[in-house]
Amino acid sequence: MSRPQQTDPYSHRRKRKHTLRRFVEFRGMSRLSLKQYRKDVKQLYDGPKGAMLAVGSMVSLHEPLLGLMLRERKFDVTRFQNILDVGSGAGQILGHLIKRANPQAQLIGCDLSHQMLKRARSRLNSQRPNYITADLTQLPFDDDSFDCITCGWVIEHLHDPRPGLRELARVLQPGGSMLLLATEDTFAGAFVSRTWKCRTYNRSELNGICEEVGLPWREQLYFTKLHRYLKMGGILVEATKPAPRSHLVSHTCQS
Ligand SMILES: C[S@@+](CC[C@H](N)C(=O)[O-])C[C@H]1O[C@@H](n2cnc3c(N)ncnc32)[C@H](O)[C@@H]1O
Numbered sequence: 001m002s003r004p005q006q007t008d009p010y011s012h013r014r015k016r017k018h019t020l021r022r023f024v025e026f027r028g029m030s031r032l033s034l035k036q037y038r039k040d041v042k043q044l045y046d047g048p049k050g051a052m053l054a055v056g057s058m059v060s061l062h063e064p065l066l067g068l069m070l071r072e073r074k075f076d077v078t079r080f081q082n083i084l085d086v087g088s089g090a091g092q093i094l095g096h097l098i099k100r101a102n103p104q105a106q107l108i109g110c111d112l113s114h115q116m117l118k119r120a121r122s123r124l125n126s127q128r129p130n131y132i133t134a135d136l137t138q139l140p141f142d143d144d145s146f147d148c149i150t151c152g153w154v155i156e157h158l159h160d161p162r163p164g165l166r167e168l169a170r171v172l173q174p175g176g177s178m179l180l181l182a183t184e185d186t187f188a189g190a191f192v193s194r195t196w197k198c199r200t201y202n203r204s205e206l207n208g209i210c211e212e213v214g215l216p217w218r219e220q221l222y223f224t225k226l227h228r229y230l231k232m233g234g235i236l237v238e239a240t241k242p243a244p245r246s247h248l249v250s251h252t253c254q255s
Pocket residue numbers: 041042045057086087088089090091092093110111112113116134135136137151152153154157
């Protein structure tokens with residue numbers, strides 16, 4: 001006997017929403033060569049839009065909310081000695097790291113746009129971070145150089161995130177942690193992608209990709225309880241590079 005078919009009463013509405021979101025989302029990335037798109041991104045951030053980035057982060061509350069998250073130690077930066085902030089922009093994350101990280105910790109900010117790093121340097125007015133102009137897919141650092149990486153709203157500029165995430169995994173020490181923030185494939189995310197000529201990520205797809213490149217997620221984070229409840233604020237995760245087994249065993253024996 002055939003079973004009665006289950007129908008989803010909301011599938012039509014969901015499909016319409018999905019189509020509308022895809023219509024809003026920036027789709028130019030796949031039409032350009034990697035080289036041309038990278039050049040466009042650099043120009044975008046070098047120019048007037050990049051100059052407004054710091055103000056935008058304040059108005060959207062991203063910068064203060066991130067500060068709150070670090071202050072509450074949802075991602076505890078006090079435990080690290082060598083921190084790399086990738087895609088530093090106007091220094092939105094670096095500024096919080098200067099305040100919250102261990103005073104002895106080495107801080108490095110890197111960005112594709114030299115102009116953005118100049119803005120970060122003058123905005124933060126601190127001698128502490130070192131600034132390096134670099135593409136996140138080709139970082140000028142040795143393997144296992146950092147025990148912490150922060151990467152906020154940057155991988156949206158990678159058509160395929162794998163080469164970039166693999167590079168982050170390469171420079172992260174085994175046992176190290178990464179705070180990864182990315183625009184989610186929601187309506188709000190689609191508008192962001194149009195403004196900044198970037199893509200969005202599906203949460204479970206990104207989770208799978210991080211696992212694939214050796215940066216499994218340890219914890220999904222939210223700025224506040226309200227963000228958690230409403231599933232807002234984008235994808236915020238702590239990912240880790242697993243320590244080799246022998247390392248784990250020797251630590252367990254010592255404790
Ligand atoms: C939206 S801003 C994020 C700024 C800051 N991380 C924050 O949390 O607000 C993105 C930054 O990533 C940089 N960026 C984009 N593609 C990059 C790449 N392939 N390598 C390094 N930086 C990149 C841009 O120049 C820009 O400064």
